[in-house]
Amino acid sequence: MRATNGWWRRTLMSGSSASVLSAAAAYELARRRHGAPFAALNAVSHWLYGPVAYAADRPSLRHTLPGVAIHHASSLLWGALYQVLLRSVVDPRAIEGERVQRGHAGVADRCAAAAVVTAIGAFTDLRLVPRRLSPGFEHRLSKADVALVYASFAVGLALVGAGFSGRHVRPN
Numbered sequence: 076m077r078a079t080n081g082w083w084r085r086t087l088m089s090g091s092s093a094s095v096l097s098a099a100a101a102y103e104l105a106r107r108r109h110g111a112p113f114a115a116l117n118a119v120s121h122w123l124y125g126p127v128a129y130a131a132d133r134p135s136l137r138h139t140l141p142g143v144a145i146h147h148a149s150s151l152l153w154g155a156l157y158q159v160l161l162r163s164v165v166d167p168r169a170i171e172g173e174r175v176q177r178g179h180a181g182v183a184d185r186c187a188a189a190a191v192v193t194a195i196g197a198f199t200d201l202r203l204v205p206r207r208l209s210p211g212f213e214h215r216l217s218k219a220d221v222a223l224v225y226a227s228f229a230v231g232l233a234l235v236g237a238g239f240s241g242r243h244v245r246p247n
Contacts, residue, residue: 090154093231
């Protein structure tokens with residue numbers, strides 16, 4: 076149970092960090108591009124309100140709150156995948172069921188895992204899912220801006236992984 080609680084805590088922290096950094100990037104990029112900082116986050120609410128959400132520029136309970144909540148929930152999902160991938164990199168023998176001493180994820184491990192998860196997430200979000208389940212902010216931002224939002228997401232995953240990657244145990 077204790078290991079499960081640690082996994083949930085790490086998932087919550089890494090997913091939340093990725094959510095906050097990518098939402099901040101979307102906010103700033105929409106502010107620069109449209110003069111409407113909430114436009115990109117509001118667009119995410121198209122899950123509930125359809126294409127009308129793409130035109131919502133002002134903060135509102137109708138568009139901003141669901142947009143942020145949907146973005147955060149999906150970030151937690153990708154944060155969970157990040158934690159699974161990071162654990163498999165740090166602790167590959169766990170799959171074989173052996174008694175394992177956990178190692179410590181290095182910076183390269185965290186960055187690589189964050190890059191892989193973010194690439195999978197971007198491909199899934201922008202190419203695989205039905206348009207109705209896409210992030211939506213791609214309708215308010217340029218392709219380069221969308222890439223920056225995903226890069227911010229990867230940084231958020233990797234940053235928190237630094238503090239929550241497990242205890243370092245020295246081999247005998």
